Amino acid sequence: MLRRYILALVLLFAQPIGANAQTLQDILQTHQEEVLKPGRRTVGVVLDDLVASGLPQAVPFLEAWRDREIVQRESDGLFFAVAEDGDTVALRDLDTNEVQTTAPDTALTEARPNGGVRRAIGDALVQFQLSDPDIEKRQAAVNAIARSMDASQLAPLQASIEAESDAALLAQKERLVGMLNASFADSTQDRIAAIEALSGDLSVDVRAVMNTILATSAHVALTVPDGANVAQILDVGTDLTPAEAYDRLVAAELAPPLVPKSAIREALIANISDGSVGGVAVAELNTDAARETAYDALAAAGSVEPRVTTQAQADAVAAHIFYLSYDEPDPSITDVTRTALTAIETKVGLSQTVDLGLDALSLASIYFLAAIGLAITFGVMGVINMAHGEFIMMGAYTGFVVQQFVPDYTLSIIIALPLAFAITFGAGVAMERLVIRHLYHRPLETLLATFGISIALQQLAKNIFGTQARPLTSPEWLDGALVFNDVIAISYIRIAIFVLALIFLALILYVLKRTRLGLEVRAVTQNPGMAASMGINPDRINMLTFGLGSGIAGIAGVAIGLYAKVTSEMGADYIVQSFMTVVVGGVGNVWGTLAGASLIGFLQKGIEWLNPSNTLAAQTYMILFIILFIQFRPKGIVALKGRAAAD
């Protein structure tokens, strides 16, 4: 299609513009329907005519059309560009480009080109935009070529390279020329050179180019014909089943089709006479064997097509060769491409592993953040806090509320993080003082009481914030992803969570190992009675530890809300996962939690990789693994030794 536009472009410069008396409006009027409600397959006519007309105003029209700024006045069907939107719309004449008239919103119909049409318009605009002074338009043109590569784009693209002033765009253009050359260059040498030049490139579009060159189609024949660029001879039994092979023979009309069971049944029904078919009584036709006997009898009598015997099927399959051949006839090109692609795919495979590793790391850091607060309260105090997930939720809602008052996303996050800590710290301390303090000798009952608090808090959140998920928007500098190469990328928000997890790891380690509070916490953990007799107040320590653990949950809530969603049930989503992280890692140890989170994160990604189409199965198997793991290491990865290990 583009070739015609190029031709038109040449014509445009060849003939004086005035020779064509047609106005843009005239052309549009002949294609009213296609302009107003264009479809990808129907828009070509309009584009052809517009380009062929050579009118200079066609280009701004196409741009406006693509950007949905074209309207039709319902009274007379004339098209205009929108100059100023509102209840009354200022309209710009398409030919004179002057703001001519206004019309009320209701008297106009907007032309709405869909995504496919916009792409077609973009393709048509390519030739005009490749050398446009506006860099954005040039970029748009390059993007359009990259999305739909075509032989006809090679020449104009090459022509535009010389004048390209922007370095980044120049690199893109050269890369595109390389890819186009690999597919469409005239001489074999040029193509091979282009392909070899691409061999280090991991990007999806380069692989797309190579895979297109290496596209194969399946054939079947008695012998492989001369001149076929064979990719692979298929071995029946390993590469395809005998049944598939026979189906291919049938499709190629090299063998008679099988008679399916339904056809046998229908043929039998059609031939019932006097309560029997082919010598078999109707009542006995309730097995496949009986039906086949009856059918064979009918076939012998010539009233139906005979069945293809298993032997005949096997013979037919054995007599033929099944093979794949490249659509590209030149073996030298396919050989070079295959070598290049194999090299690329090795690298891609490597990169994918690294990418998966990054995803796993990110997942592990999320689990770590969610679980570390629990590890402190559960590990240090032996208290099961089922409401831990609700503290995560409280943190996330704090973030949401802050964003309602502080519209600046960066500032709101800076405020939300400490505020979430403060609020959940307070909630944690309150819960410890009011409830948990009274239950220290009954650990299983803390589970119940905190569960009660958990469902009450969850329902309270629903009553206050509604059941709809609430947005917690990350600041702009956390948008997008850090791209290492075309395969390895990780979004900034996940990096931020990873960094946050690291900070908390360091912070907690510091508090526990280097401060007076940490010393006292460790003392209370190991032996509360002894610690108390050494002048440590276990009550105070317990209260602070619980507050700290809850506060961290609040911060984790902000982080999780940023990358996923804020709902009243988000805490429940993480609570079981968090418990497992703590239990697998080993209670009472920060490193254990880290190990647990890493194990679970990497394991989950590993299982997902093995079975990418079913994330649910991955979660199931992971939990089963954890159950088994605990059977063999009941105290977790990092087990406490000595007296502290006793229950």
Add this chain to the structure above:
Amino acid sequence: MKLKTSALALTALLGTTAIAAAECADPIKVGVLHSLSGTMAISETTLKDTMELLIENQNAAGGLLDCEIEAVVVDPASDWPLFAEKARELLTVSEVDVIFGSWTSVSRKSALPVLEELNGLMFYPVQYEGEESSKNVFYTGAAPNQQAIPATDYFLEELGVEKFALLGTDYVYPRTTNNILEAYLQNNGIAAEDIFVNYTPFGHSDWATIVADVVALGADGKQVGVISTINGDANIGFYKELAAAGISADDIPVVAFSVGEEELSGLDTSDLVGHLAAWNYFQSAESELNDEWVAAWKAKMGEERVTNDPMEAHFIGFNMWVNAVTEAGTTDVDAVREAMYGQEFPNLTGGTAVMLPNHHLAKPVLIGEITADGQFDIISQTAEVPGDAWTDYLPESAILVSDWQELGCGMYNTETETCVQLTSNY
């Protein structure tokens, strides 16, 4: 007829002509069976409010058969067995004349045996996977051929998509829809290896790997498109990850079947502009009836509230039921059912919805592009598509038809010319 019904609809909507209902010993009772608590409350509470608005308006317009309509609201609490229990309660204890309710397929299948046992009548307003036609249910939401198939056609025809990623939440609607779509795509010449299917749990939030997998699909030079049956708030994480990976609608378009105005209100849509959704209704539809409906809704619920597709389904369903009752002169289920066939009512999007003998509606299919303000820009609207209870694209279903008017059967095997069963397959 058409003029009359739309005039009726207008009065119903505006509720300006408040005629006091005449003395009526036994008010007409309408059961509302939508979850007001639990996970589905997000979606279903809106429908309860819709029903209350519709009933209010109808009462203001003079009620029905000279009686006030009374709404009996119960809360099945997103607990599927409770749908059966509450349906029984509505039909036997409250003795309602009709039930409007249910959202998920499993909740409908839970209530079905009770409805069929007690010969109740239910209007089900949500797009669903089809493969069912109960004598006691009118399906006012879209069957797959009224949503999924036209959207896929749009991908094939208009966007030239050659490779499909079918991403869904792991439950029945996505599973069945994707099965139908796989068969449909293969009929349309898309190779089986060019269809990538993935299922994730409800509320899934870790999308990085899946988005990377989808991007990698483009490696063989084919245009990739995503058909999403991802449900509920899992969409938030999915779209956030798409945006983070820098994927625009021009690179890899996504069409969603479960994302409407209500779902978008929990999201910053600036990164989603251009991605698509297919429904039978969008709030942005341009018609006078719709403007009035949206205004009435906002007046009742608040300016920031949006309307969506299942609400329109209840709007049409309720008004059709009112007209059918008026025609039949009674609320008796069998009489009303007979009167329902061929019942017409104007769509909010223009055109007329017709109730077919298979208990599904003929409705137009709309495809919209997400805009920055959380609404949809309608870029394609088909003529009315008759809803098909049994899909034509799966071999086991292609031979089945439903026709309660002529054949008196919801599961009629055209090959053997017998009725497979009179109850539905729950």
Add this chain to the structure above:
Amino acid sequence: MMQRSFLAQNPSVLWFISILAVFTVIVTLLSEVTGVDMISTSFVKTLGKTLCLCLVAIAMDVVWGYCGILSLGHFAFFGIGGYAIGMWLMYARTEGIVLESLAGQPIPATPAEISDAIGNQIFGVVGSSDFPMIWAFADNLFLQLLMVVLVPGTLALVFGWLAFRSRVTGVYLSILTQAMTLALALYLFQNDSGLRGNNGLSGLQNIPGYEGVSQATLSIVFFIASAVALGAGYVFFAWIVSGKMGSVVKGIRDNEARVRFLGYHVESYKLFIFTTTAVVAGIAGALYYPQAGIINPGEIAPIASIYLAVWVAIGGRGRLYGAVIGAAFVSLLSSWFTGGGAPNINLGFYVIQWTDWWLVLLGFSFVVVTLFFPKGIGGLFDMLVRKQS
């Protein structure tokens, strides 16, 4: 004669059985079946289901209140029992429908065609038609009833053996049992699980072979069956916890190490209790789900098992009637509040709607009960009895 002495030692058992019997008779007399129709069929179903919940609560009480194992996975066994009976109910009902529709055919159907048609009907909703392995016995009521007992029993035996052998105790064991029920729920959620994914098994209230019998009658039959099961379960567990075995089990709860040093094989006792209660939970589930009509994976989510523990705690641990009171009280109260039965309270500036606030109330009442009434409602009875004596 041992039985008599056991009952004589435990007057509460006699009391319980008598009250249960009277209650059952009254409900039956007032139901639709006798024509009195003072208790609607839907309420009979609710009562029948509540009796099943009481049964599983007793099992939970034995394993937690007497043996000290806080299992957060006993509802999984309940669900498995429901699935096991559900498979037969679905299969048999569908088989009936299919055979009827195939009967009019010009030639008789082959076994493969019948099985295909049944599979298509059952698994059509999840886009499949093949019978998975686990449905192998679904056509046989007896074998499937055996599954109700065997599957939960085996699972509990294997899981318990692994866990108790490695001396996993206390909160670890609780988390582990929770992981087990979560894994099971996630597995069942998958459509490939062969049990119809999220949809689960439905239409279970229609009993194959009794299509003509009204739900009013069926609901009473199941109600009585549930009452009998509850009574039998109560006597059985009361007998277990009252003898020498009961003393050992209670000893394990109070100090496992000491019992072990006395020479008892603690693991065997725990395993016996864990497995027996799992089997009873399975039986309770098999009675519950035909009354509920549908079973799906959501039923065995971890939260369900936690509720079970809460019922027992509120009712009073370590006394069987406490579990019954807790389960009946909380579950009936729950349905009364969420069903819109409780009047809303208008505070002037705010209307308290119980559908929204019931869970908040329930949640905080757990806290109050654990803090101030560790013996639960059952503890109040104890106080009364003690005052009298």
